[in-house]
Amino acid sequence: xxxxxxxxxxxxxxxxxxxxxxxxxxxxxxxxxxxxxxxGHLQWTDGMLYPVLHRLERQGxxxxxxxxxxxxxxxxxxxxxxxxxxxLAAQRKQWQVVDSTLRGMWMKACTA
Amino acid sequence: xxxxxxxxxxxxxxxxxxxxxxxxxLHGPDVEELEGHLLDQYAALTESGLTGDEAFLxxxxxxxxxxxxxxxxxxxxxxxxxxxxxxxxxxxxxxANAARAxxxxxxxxxxxxxxxxxxxxxxxxxxGGGADPFYARNASLFVLPLLAVYFLWKRGSDVVSGLWxxxxxxxxxxxxxxxxxxxxxxxxxxxxxxxxxxxWLAVGFAYVRSRWLADGGRMNFVRFSGELVIYYxxxxxxxxxxxxxxxxxFNAIGIKAEWLAQDWxxxxxxxxxxxxxxxxxxxxxxxxxxxxxxxxxxxxxxxxVLLLVFLxxxxxxxxxxxxxxxxxxxxxxxxxxxxxxxxxxxxxxDPRAPPNFxxxxxxxxxxxxxxxxxVALAAIAARISEFGFTPNRVAALGENLIxxxxxxxxxxxxxxxLRHRGSFxxxxxxxxxxLPVYSAWAALVVILFPPLFGxx
Numbered sequence: 001x002x003x004x005x006x007x008x009x010x011x012x013x014x015x016x017x018x019x020x021x022x023x024x025x026x027x028x029x030x031x032x033x034x035x036x037x038x039x040g041h042l043q044w045t046d047g048m049l050y051p052v053l054h055r056l057e058r059q060g061x062x063x064x065x066x067x068x069x070x071x072x073x074x075x076x077x078x079x080x081x082x083x084x085x086x087x088l089a090a091q092r093k094q095w096q097v098v099d100s101t102l103r104g105m106w107m108k109a110c111t112a
Numbered sequence: 113x114x115x116x117x118x119x120x121x122x123x124x125x126x127x128x129x130x131x132x133x134x135x136x137x138l139h140g141p142d143v144e145e146l147e148g149h150l151l152d153q154y155a156a157l158t159e160s161g162l163t164g165d166e167a168f169l170x171x172x173x174x175x176x177x178x179x180x181x182x183x184x185x186x187x188x189x190x191x192x193x194x195x196x197x198x199x200x201x202x203x204x205x206x207x208a209n210a211a212r213a214x215x216x217x218x219x220x221x222x223x224x225x226x227x228x229x230x231x232x233x234x235x236x237x238x239x240g241g242g243a244d245p246f247y248a249r250n251a252s253l254f255v256l257p258l259l260a261v262y263f264l265w266k267r268g269s270d271v272v273s274g275l276w277x278x279x280x281x282x283x284x285x286x287x288x289x290x291x292x293x294x295x296x297x298x299x300x301x302x303x304x305x306x307x308x309x310x311x312w313l314a315v316g317f318a319y320v321r322s323r324w325l326a327d328g329g330r331m332n333f334v335r336f337s338g339e340l341v342i343y344y345x346x347x348x349x350x351x352x353x354x355x356x357x358x359x360x361x362f363n364a365i366g367i368k369a370e371w372l373a374q375d376w377x378x379x380x381x382x383x384x385x386x387x388x389x390x391x392x393x394x395x396x397x398x399x400x401x402x403x404x405x406x407x408x409x410x411x412x413x414x415x416x417v418l419l420l421v422f423l424x425x426x427x428x429x430x431x432x433x434x435x436x437x438x439x440x441x442x443x444x445x446x447x448x449x450x451x452x453x454x455x456x457x458x459x460x461x462d463p464r465a466p467p468n469f470x471x472x473x474x475x476x477x478x479x480x481x482x483x484x485x486x487v488a489l490a491a492i493a494a495r496i497s498e499f500g501f502t503p504n505r506v507a508a509l510g511e512n513l514i515x516x517x518x519x520x521x522x523x524x525x526x527x528x529x530l531r532h533r534g535s536f537x538x539x540x541x542x543x544x545x546x547l548p549v550y551s552a553w554a555a556l557v558v559i560l561f562p563p564l565f566g567x568x
Binding site: 026027028031045046047048050051052054055058066069071073074075076 | 141142144145146148149151152153155174175176177178180181184185187188189
């Protein structure tokens with residue numbers, strides 16, 4: 001299934017924040033987790049995750065730290081901040097409104 | 113975890129990394145992060161059975177279009193589109209030690225320049241001048257040798273070339289100080305004004321090292337000089353603000369701080385700023401757009417309009433040029449500006465490009481400057497016997513002729529170029545081949561004029 005670009009972009013922030021709310025992570029692992037959670041339906045261009053992460057870092061929703069990975073290379077790990085959790089909660093409410101509205105519409109369409 | 117022993121892959125990754133690094137919106141750590149991602153992806157793909165090449169291709173493809181990526185990075189970090197002049201280099205570009213050493217060298221040279229300015233005061237020379245304008249005569253000697261030292265150090269020149277370069281400065285020091293100038297003599301003022309121009313050539317030698325005859329070297333020095341003037345003006349502006357606040361604040365508590373500004377802040381700052389400005393120009397040459405060619409583009413049309421309107425007004429009203437003392441110097445300066453506009457337009461132009469509108473405009477500028485100067489010279493020549501040959505007038509006349517020759521030949525070369533008979537490179541070559549003439553004339557004024565005119 002091809003998702004529209006705008007939808008993918010809009011869902012990126014809550015998805016990344018939700019994944020980071022599960023625990024600290026880094027770029028590649030976040031991408032893998034997204035693919036896993038969406039059953040492969042949500043395909044991101046890998047590189048595009050990083051500008052999203054950097055923007056969240058600037059806004060103070062996530063904090064980043066370089067530390068050594070198991071392979072010995074330096075890796076940038078991201079952690080969700082308190083502001084990030086608050087933002088995630090707000091986003092969640094908004095998405096739930098969208099979701100329930102659409103759901104109501106389509107239920108009606110089915111029964112009609 | 114796969115290790116990357118195979119040469120070709122490492123090469124491919126290095127290529128990819130170099131490609132990323134060229135993007136302005138991506139900084140060193142971002143590239144490292146993306147490279148880490150690429151390697152993780154590559155490792156996962158090879159573990160699932162792909163060969164090295166296939167895995168690399170797919171991993172690169174999954175990262176996505178680099179254009180789109182750097183656009184997104186630019187949106188996330190909008191300040192990166194404003195090129196920042198960071199004196200501390202990118203970690204990977206240059207060892208941090210080298211940058212620290214350079215900072216240290218530059219700061220000590222700037223300090224040395226400030227000390228050099230203040231040292232003669234210990235021997236009773238007054239900065240304000242008085243009867244003996246020692247400082248005016250020697251102004252360039254406090255700073256330019258140190259600037260040359262900076263370039264010798266920066267270019268890693270050897271001691272022998274350093275000693276050769278000491279010669280012009282030593283000669284400058286001798287000629288500035290041995291002549292028995294009469295009090296408030298014209299030749300002394302002329303020597304003080306011309307010595308920096310003569311010695312700037314020596315700085316140029318230090319700047320280009322041994323590549324003086326390779327054309328690129330001299331043009332780089334021209335570019336450097338233009339940028340230095342602009343940086344110096346900016347630093348001077350800041351220095352003026354600093355001085356103003358110093359005076360205002362100390363005055364507010366009833367302490368007169370004029371001596372601090374006049375004897376220390378301004379002279380030491382003016383000397384040190386030459387070194388600091390040069391350092392900034394050197395550091396930023398690849399980072400920020402050159403300003404001098406931009407100003408050239410801005411002012412070439414305006415000066416052309418000015419000259420044409422001036423000529424038209426003169427033709428219409430029939431008013432002759434009112435020949436006074438300063439007129440010749442004024443027209444000299446006009447020619448200097450026009451030569452500068454030509455030079456800096458050439459410095460930023462791709463010599464291989466075909467003639468365009470701006471070249472036509474330059475040609476018009478040069479031609480109208482020639483006409484205006486011709487009219488002025490004719491007016492002056494008509495009355496030169498009345499004036500007699502004073503040192504000032506001979507110097508101004510000589511400079512006018514030198515600039516006139518340059519512009520006349522420039523106009524000829526421009527005309528050939530515009531009619532597709534010659535190349536722009538010929539024009540550029542002519543301009544930079546002419547550079548030593550200015551310094552040679554300046555040296556002549558410093559060395560020959562005082563004895564020639566009896567030190568008056």
